[in-house]
Amino acid sequence: MLRGFECEHELYAREILRKKGLKSTAQRLAVVHVLHTSEKSLSVGEIHDGVKKILGTTGLATIYRTLEMFEDLGIVKRLHFPDGGYGYTFSQGEHVHHMICLACRGVFDFPECPIKSLDYTSAESQGFYVEDHSIQLFGQCGKCREQAVC
Numbered sequence: 001m002l003r004g005f006e007c008e009h010e011l012y013a014r015e016i017l018r019k020k021g022l023k024s025t026a027q028r029l030a031v032v033h034v035l036h037t038s039e040k041s042l043s044v045g046e047i048h049d050g051v052k053k054i055l056g057t058t059g060l061a062t063i064y065r066t067l068e069m070f071e072d073l074g075i076v077k078r079l080h081f082p083d084g085g086y087g088y089t090f091s092q093g094e095h096v097h098h099m100i101c102l103a104c105r106g107v108f109d110f111p112e113c114p115i116k117s118l119d120y121t122s123a124e125s126q127g128f129y130v131e132d133h134s135i136q137l138f139g140q141c142g143k144c145r146e147q148a149v150c
């Protein structure tokens with residue numbers, strides 16, 4: 001048994017991995033831990049650094065593979081920034097729209113889905129059936145705005 005990765009987030013990830021017949025390796029759990037303990041979205045390099053702090057040497061290729069797998073499993077969400085960069089945030093599969101601070105890359109949840117009640121009739125009249133949507137909001141968080149003022 002792996003010790004030290006037993007918070008609700010790790011248990012959640014373990015359960016998903018187990019259902020898919022995948023092993024909860026120390027690296028995988030360390031990636032979950034690094035992501036869920038961060039308030040901001042993290043780049044692959046930052047995740048790699050965080051995992052190295054916990055486990056010592058870990059190959060960057062492993063981190064890339066783990067993130068790809070986690071994205072497929074819905075354990076992480078990949079966020080795309082307007083400058084073309086991207087980062088990752090922990091996800092428990094809930095339908096949520098992220099607000100991303102462009103100054104600190106902090107990730108916040110928009111209180112509710114803004115287009116939940118959108119009327120799709122116009123799309124359906126073209127024969128298109130809408131199944132899902134994704135919206136990311138960009139701006140500046142409260143902390144960064146305060147710092148900018150003084």
Ligand SMILES: [Zn+2]
Nearest residue numbers: 007009010033
């Ligand atoms: Zn943890």
Ligand SMILES: [Zn+2]
Nearest residue numbers: 101104141144
């Ligand atoms: Zn910020």
Ligand SMILES: [Zn+2]
Nearest residue numbers: 113114115116
């Ligand atoms: Zn929505």
